[in-house]
Amino acid sequence: MLLDLVYFTALGIMTGGLYGLLGLGLNLIFGVMRVINVSHGEMLTLGAYSAIVMGMTPVTSPWFAIAAAVLVVTVGGFLVARLLLQPLTVDGRVHEQRGLVLTLGLSFVVANLILAIFGPEYQKVPGQLAQGAYTVGDLVLEKQRLVILAASVAIAALLMLFLRYTLTGRAIRAVGENPEAAQACGISVRRIHLLTFALGSTLAGVSGALITPATYAMPAMGFSYTLYAFTVVIIGGLGSMWGALLAGFLLGIAESVSVIWLPSGYNAIVGPILMLAMLIVRPQGLLGRLSVRA
Amino acid sequence: MKHPATWMFLAVMLAIPLVAPNDFVIHTLCVAMIYAVLAASWDFLFGFGGLVSFGHAGFFGLGAYAAAIVTHKLGLSPWWGPFIGAGAAALLGLLIGLPTLRLRAVFLALATLAFAESLRVVASNWHDVTRGTLGFNAHRTFFRLSGEVHLSYYMLLAACLALVAAIYWIACRTEFGLNLRAIRSDDIRADALGINVVRKKIQAFMVGGLFAGAAGGLYAHYVGLVSPSELGATTTMLVIAMATIGGTGTILGPAAAALIIFVASELLRLAGTVYAQVAIGVLLIAFVLFLPDGVAGWLQRRRRLRLNPQGTTDKP
Numbered sequence: 296m297l298l299d300l301v302y303f304t305a306l307g308i309m310t311g312g313l314y315g316l317l318g319l320g321l322n323l324i325f326g327v328m329r330v331i332n333v334s335h336g337e338m339l340t341l342g343a344y345s346a347i348v349m350g351m352t353p354v355t356s357p358w359f360a361i362a363a364a365v366l367v368v369t370v371g372g373f374l375v376a377r378l379l380l381q382p383l384t385v386d387g388r389v390h391e392q393r394g395l396v397l398t399l400g401l402s403f404v405v406a407n408l409i410l411a412i413f414g415p416e417y418q419k420v421p422g423q424l425a426q427g428a429y430t431v432g433d434l435v436l437e438k439q440r441l442v443i444l445a446a447s448v449a450i451a452a453l454l455m456l457f458l459r460y461t462l463t464g465r466a467i468r469a470v471g472e473n474p475e476a477a478q479a480c481g482i483s484v485r486r487i488h489l490l491t492f493a494l495g496s497t498l499a500g501v502s503g504a505l506i507t508p509a510t511y512a513m514p515a516m517g518f519s520y521t522l523y524a525f526t527v528v529i530i531g532g533l534g535s536m537w538g539a540l541l542a543g544f545l546l547g548i549a550e551s552v553s554v555i556w557l558p559s560g561y562n563a564i565v566g567p568i569l570m571l572a573m574l575i576v577r578p579q580g581l582l583g584r585l586s587v588r589a
Numbered sequence: 590m591k592h593p594a595t596w597m598f599l600a601v602m603l604a605i606p607l608v609a610p611n612d613f614v615i616h617t618l619c620v621a622m623i624y625a626v627l628a629a630s631w632d633f634l635f636g637f638g639g640l641v642s643f644g645h646a647g648f649f650g651l652g653a654y655a656a657a658i659v660t661h662k663l664g665l666s667p668w669w670g671p672f673i674g675a676g677a678a679a680l681l682g683l684l685i686g687l688p689t690l691r692l693r694a695v696f697l698a699l700a701t702l703a704f705a706e707s708l709r710v711v712a713s714n715w716h717d718v719t720r721g722t723l724g725f726n727a728h729r730t731f732f733r734l735s736g737e738v739h740l741s742y743y744m745l746l747a748a749c750l751a752l753v754a755a756i757y758w759i760a761c762r763t764e765f766g767l768n769l770r771a772i773r774s775d776d777i778r779a780d781a782l783g784i785n786v787v788r789k790k791i792q793a794f795m796v797g798g799l800f801a802g803a804a805g806g807l808y809a810h811y812v813g814l815v816s817p818s819e820l821g822a823t824t825t826m827l828v829i830a831m832a833t834i835g836g837t838g839t840i841l842g843p844a845a846a847a848l849i850i851f852v853a854s855e856l857l858r859l860a861g862t863v864y865a866q867v868a869i870g871v872l873l874i875a876f877v878l879f880l881p882d883g884v885a886g887w888l889q890r891r892r893r894l895r896l897n898p899q900g901t902t903d904k905p
Contacts, residue, residue, distance in 0.1 A: 379874065383877070391694065392641055395641055395698060399826055399829060400871075400877065403866055404867055404871055407870065408867055411867065522702070525699050529699060564706075566703075567703035567704070567706045567707040568707060570703045571703050571704065574692070574700050575689075578696060
């Protein structure tokens with residue numbers, strides 16, 4: 296029993312970093328553009344399938360698979376922001392409801408196009424950075440999952456440093472804080488929006504290239520990852536970067552440990568229930584600021 | 590119903606089983622009419638209350654499951670089904686609305702999504718009650734299976750028209766609808782005018798859920814099979830696309846668009862479901878970008894421009 300608890304907690308921590316990364320991207324996009332990006336999970340799918348396509352070429356290094364994912368998703372995110380979201384942007388904020396509906400449509404287009412091209416089968420994704428597993432007593436820790444954890448934390452740390460200390464990062468935060476004032480200071484809000492959306496999407500794409508080699512890829516998986524990202528954002532607090540990271544670990548652990556008590560199949564309910572509970576008890580999230588009331 | 594187009598539409602709908610007594614045509618139209626009610630109920634929330642329901646599939650599916658399971662367990666006549674479904678979904682609306690409608694619209698959207706997803710997980714896994722992913726088909730149906738195709742068509746047409754008309758009436762002809770519209774355009778001012786904003790929103794959510802649940806009940810007893818896929822995001826997406834393309838804030842626009850889009854997507858299904866989904870998604874994006882008020886909004890604007898070429902007044 297205790298061993299189970301330790302084992303599933305470890306497993307949860309390893310996936311949790313990834314959830315955090317996913318939530319971080321969503322949070323960044325929301326914080327700056329005020330758009331709830333329902334197609335966030337599809338960016339992850341796009342990343343995973345880019346890695347698959349890269350794996351079909353003679354170049355088999357996992358690094359190239361990840362690079363392909365990053366490239367495709369960054370360009371994709373940039374195009375989405377430029378062609379679809381920019382027309383809905385007024386005074387530095389994307390129209391809230393139209394943004395929601397538009398990204399919903401986008402998520403269906405992407406998921407179904409991938410389904411049309413690659414078929415509904417579960418696919419193995421190349422890009423395993425480390426093979427095998429460590430065994431500590433009875434614990435089996437897959438190396439790939441440890442790599443994912445390390446990479447998630449490293450990427451999150453880099454992002455924080457970028458947002459805190461570079462000029463561009465501070466411009467991004469300024470636009471999130473107050474687009475009009477930022478514009479008045481000479482920051483191009485349009486460009487920051489493009490950059491932010493591409494950056495947030497890239498985070499999702501990297502998540503896809505990291506996690507799917509350890510699991511699998513299928514065209515419809517994006518939606519469940521979108522749901523994870525939302526859950527993380529709600530638990531951590533809308534707009535709070537540290538909150539997203541913390542919530543990612545919490546969600547990962549909760550979902551993983553729930554396997555001990557819940558009958559199989561029900562663990563998908565943990566995320567939505569946690570999200571609802573959080574909305575009722577503490578709508579601003581663990582580390583969010585209290586400006587969420589209507 | 591002052592528009593001649595409405596009467597023409599009614600005449601066409603009444604004539605269809607006589608002109609084209611084809612099972613496939615009639616069946617498709619019947620399901621399409623149920624979707625019309627669903628799209629109208631979504632529009633009631635969004636177009637009038639400004640509330641984005643991202644889990645409309647949850648209301649619809651809950652209505653369908655509630656109707657199917659309760660009539661099956663208690664041996665009730667299927668005619669009770671839609672009422673039971675409506676009641677269950679209205680309760681769900683209250684349950685979602687109470688904690689989240691005080692918050693920003695974004696949170697409500699996410700909460701409804703989470704609710705729908707939880708319901709889907711439960712429906713897929715609670716084998717004893719819902720028969721899991723196989724779907725629930727033990728309940729009695731109206732009469733499609735007994736062969737009286739025409740009769741079932743007219744019954745469903747009447748029921749769906751009554752539901753859409755009721756939504757239209759509540760939204761456009763009652764004080765409640767006006768209050769909602771006031772809240773949508775400026776909730777702070779509405780509050781200052783003495784409208785209890787949160788309470789009205791919760792009531793709106795219950796009403797929207799009620800009609801979506803009724804649609805679900807009709808669906809369960811007409812189609813005869815309820816499965817977790819009805820609770821999935823695809824249903825919600827379809828409904829939102831229908832409402833957006835038809836024109837939010839008009840009730841009748843989304844209902845008409847639902848009929849056309851559902852029939853079109855069934856026809857496209859012959860080419861492949863995937864392409865139908867892609868086409869609907871692309872259409873939805875195009876409408877959000879270029880015609881955000883939908884077809885009905887565009888027509889209204891044109892008519893107003895014709896009556897008042899300077900275009901000095903704007904939509905309230």
